[in-house]
Amino acid sequence: MKQPAECRHLRGCATGEAKITKGDNFPMERVCKIAIAEVKKFFQQTSSLEQVIFVCFGQTAFDLYTKTMQEFAET
Numbered sequence: 001m002k003q004p005a006e007c008r009h010l011r012g013c014a015t016g017e018a019k020i021t022k023g024d025n026f027p028m029e030r031v032c033k034i035a036i037a038e039v040k041k042f043f044q045q046t047s048s049l050e051q052v053i054f055v056c057f058g059q060t061a062f063d064l065y066t067k068t069m070q071e072f073a074e075t
Contacts, residue, residue, distance in 0.1 A: 032065050040072060
């Protein structure tokens with residue numbers, strides 16, 4: 001998938017920061033898997049966090065994150 005021009009200008013962000021783009025029709029299922037995998041990887045490296053909050057804009061996103069987290073918990 002080609003990186004949108006909008007993202008090329010962001011130059012990444014530091015741990016604990018976030019930047020928002022319009023998404024350009026990036027599949028929500030893939031977003032969930034990437035986000036949860038990155039959080040899981042981070043927790044494997046450190047135990048400094050007590051809680052992670054995923055902000056879901058709508059029931060569909062919430063349901064998808066819940067389903068994806070259950071799948072990750074089973075692996």
